[in-house]
Amino acid sequence: MPLDQRPEHPTESLLDHARQELAARLSVDPGSFEWRVGVRMDRKRSTLFPLTLVAPSGPVATAFFKAPFFTAERQGSRNLVRAKAAILNSEDFGHRFAEEAKGSGISINETLALDSDTLEVVTLGLEGRSFGLPIGYMTSKTRREQALQACRRVGTAVRIVEALPRPDPAPELERIWQETGRKLHAMDPLLSDAERRSLERSITELFESATSDPDGLTLAHGDLSPDNVIIMSQGTGLIDFMWIPQLRGFDLSRFVHRLRYTTPSYGPWTRSLTEAVLDGYGDTDAAARPGWRFSEMQALLGTLQHLERKGEGARRSAGRALAEIKAGL
Secondary structure (H helix, E strand, C coil), rough: CCCCCCCCCCHHHHHHHHHHHHHHHHHCCCHHHHHCCCCCECCCEEEEEEEEEEEEEEEEEEEEEEEECCHHHHHHHHHHHHHHHHHHHHHHHHHHHHHHCCCCCECCCEEECCCCCCEEEEEECCEEEEEECCCHHCCCCCHHHHHHHHHHHHHHHHHHHHHHHCCCCCHHHHHHHHHHHHHHCHHHHHHCCHHHHHHHHHHHHHHHHHCCCCCCCEEEECCCCHHHHHEEEEEEEECCCCCCEEEHHHHHHHHHHHHHCCCCCCHHHHHHHHHHHHHHHHHHHHHHCCCHHHHHHHHHHHHHHHHHCCCCHHHHHHHHHHHHHCCCC
C-alpha cells in the first residue's frame, strides 16, 4: 500500500492469521468464527478498523486492525523509525509482558497478527471504559476505588516493563538528549539569558546523574496517559504501547504529570492517585530520583510548547508549567 493512501478494508490474510491465533487460544475450530468489520476510523498517523470475532452463538472477542499512515512528506520524519520499531517490537514484548503480568489484574492489547513489511497489525481489544479524566471517578466511593486500583496497577505495570531486557543504551541516550535540546531551544523566547543558562545547567546535571546508573535506561510504555488506561470489570487494561527505550522514571513521571494537568483544581485527589501509582510501583521515593526529575522537566517543556498554541485555559496551564520550570532552576 502506498504511504499516502488509506486502506478501504483490512488485509484478508492478516485477518485470517488473527482468527487462527484466537481460535488456537480458545482451543476451537477456526472455521467456526468469522470477522465482522466495523466502520473505518482515520486518525492522524493511522487508520483503524474495529473488529468483532463472531461465532454462531454470538460475539466472542473484539480486536482492531491498524494500518500506519505516513504521507509522502512524512517519510523522512524522525518519528517513522520509532513508529516502525514500536510496531515490530509489540509482538515480542507484548507476549513477554503478558506472561510476567499473569495474576496481577493487568491486561494489554496483545498482537494477534503482524505484517512486518506493511506494518499492518491486528491487536486484541479490551472490554471496558477509558480512565480518561480521573475527576469522573470522584462521583461515588466505588468509582474512586476503581480509579485508585487502576493507578496501583499502572505502577505495577511500569515495574514489569522496566524489568524486561533493555536495549543498547548509547544510541537511545543520544536520541533522548537531542530531543531535549530541541525543547530547550524552543524555550528561548520565554526565558531570560540567565534563566536559560540555569535551565540548561540543571537539566544537564539531571541527565548526567540519571545516565550514570547502569540500569538507568529501560523499556517504557512511551505514552502512558489516563486515556491509555482501561477500567475493566476483571482488572485494568493498558493500550497503545510504544515499547521505546527511555530513562527509568519516564513512564511514571509522564503519567503523574498528566494526572496533575488533568485535575489541577483537585490537589488532594491527584495526590491520592499519585500515591496509588507509587504504591503499585513499589518505590515511594521514585519521584526524587534523577530519571523521574529529568523526565518531569522534559514533560513541562513539552507541555509549555503544546499549550502555547491553545486558548485562554491552556495559556493559564502554560503559565503554571513555566512557573514550575523556573522554580526548578
